[in-house]
Amino acid sequence: MSRYSISKTRLFEGIWDGVVTADEASDDQPHLEATHLEKPLEGMKLVELGEDQWSLRLPIPSDILSDGVQTILIRDVLAQETLEVITIMSGEAIAEDIRAEMDLMRAELDMLKRAFRRHCLETM
Known part of the structure; x- marks a missing residue:
């Protein structure tokens, strides 16, 4: 050791x-x-x-x-x-990397949060 x-x-x-x-x-x-x-x-x-x-x-x-x-x-x-x-x-090889996937998922989650908040405001 x-x-x-x-x-x-x-x-x-x-x-x-x-x-x-x-x-x-x-x-x-x-x-x-x-x-x-x-x-x-x-x-x-x-x-x-x-x-x-x-x-x-x-x-x-x-x-x-x-x-x-x-x-x-x-x-x-x-x-x-x-x-x-x-x-x-x-380079190009990292496009498949898990970190790139996590960034994409975060962006999609942010989009869903905005849409959900907008829906909640419109239905009140």
């Missing part, structure tokens, strides 16, 4: 930022790797913030972005455990 956890802070201008926190006091810096389709990604940087915390910066390579869902895994190399999953969805 990994001694570390990761909290996302933001994704801005193609750089994913997070904070790595050690569960218990340690002098060791975490040994992390980022992969996409089981291939390592370059450019990850860890900078110590203070006791048992590090800033993690990972540039998202533009060549992995395409239609559909792309998943990047950040793993603790020593514990062989996934600490964070970065999911990027784009």
Whole structure:
């Protein structure tokens, strides 16, 4: 089991930022790797913030972005455990995604609520 956890802070201008926190006091810096389709990604940087915390910066390579869902895994190399999953969805393939369906359902529900309220006002 990994001694570390990761909290996302933001994704801005193609750089994913997070904070790595050690569960218990340690002098060791975490040994992390980022992969996409089981291939390592370059450019990850860890900078110590203070006791048992590090800033993690990972540039998202533009060549992995395409239609559909792309998943990047950040793993603790020593514990062989996934600490964070970065999911990027784009393009035509997401039209079938459940999130798109939920947006459509919300819009239809709003339309039905307006029609029902109008009906209630007209029948009073």
